[in-house]
Amino acid sequence: MLSIYDTTIPPLQRALGNLAAILKKGEEFADARKVEHHVLLNSRLFVDMYPLTRQIQIATDMSKGAGARLAGVEIPKYEDNETSFADLQARIAKTITFLNSIKPEHLAGAESREVTITVRKVDLKFSGQDYLLKWVLPNVYFHVTTAYNILRHNGVELGKQDFLGSGNKD
Numbered sequence: 696m697l698s699i700y701d702t703t704i705p706p707l708q709r710a711l712g713n714l715a716a717i718l719k720k721g722e723e724f725a726d727a728r729k730v731e732h733h734v735l736l737n738s739r740l741f742v743d744m745y746p747l748t749r750q751i752q753i754a755t756d757m758s759k760g761a762g763a764r765l766a767g768v769e770i771p772k773y774e775d776n777e778t779s780f781a782d783l784q785a786r787i788a789k790t791i792t793f794l795n796s797i798k799p800e801h802l803a804g805a806e807s808r809e810v811t812i813t814v815r816k817v818d819l820k821f822s823g824q825d826y827l828l829k830w831v832l833p834n835v836y837f838h839v840t841t842a843y844n845i846l847r848h849n850g851v852e853l854g855k856q857d858f859l860g861s862g863n864k865d
Contacts, residue, residue, distance in 0.1 A: 713839065766802055
């Protein structure tokens with residue numbers, strides 16, 4: 696039987712690690728093609744969608760929020776002021792570091808813990824398990840996928856394996 700830890704922390708670590716690798720390929724593409732970094736960082740798939748930078752901010756926010764809420768600790772606060780590939784890589788890295796600090800015992804009983812989040816002034820209430828499976832993971836994968844698609848749409852050579860990553864989280 697999978698624990699709430701196993702279904703939370705390793706998948707989030709892996710998604711963020713893969714996001715970092717995808718982002719690195721985006722930076723390398725820009726450098727090789729002499730594309731100004733801000734062009735990719737501010738690219739979006741459609742005018743009413745968030746740009747690449749915001750996709751990464753949301754993926755990391757969802758991940759750190761999940762780890763903190765399920766562990767019953769304070770959510771780390773980030774400024775959302777990243778303007779470079781290096782800034783975004785640092786944000787991903789500090790999120791992974793935070794997730795690394797959460798141990799299985801911190802999530803004991805978290806599947807049944809009540810989690811309330813406020814979205815557009817509406818409180819959404821979940822059990823810990825539903826919060827993870829019906830809110831966090833779909834949102835993280837959506838924003839990582841959208842970041843991948845923004846870069847791919849702009850010509851970065853990415854494939855399915857870049858999204859999936861290696862067989863291990865490391």
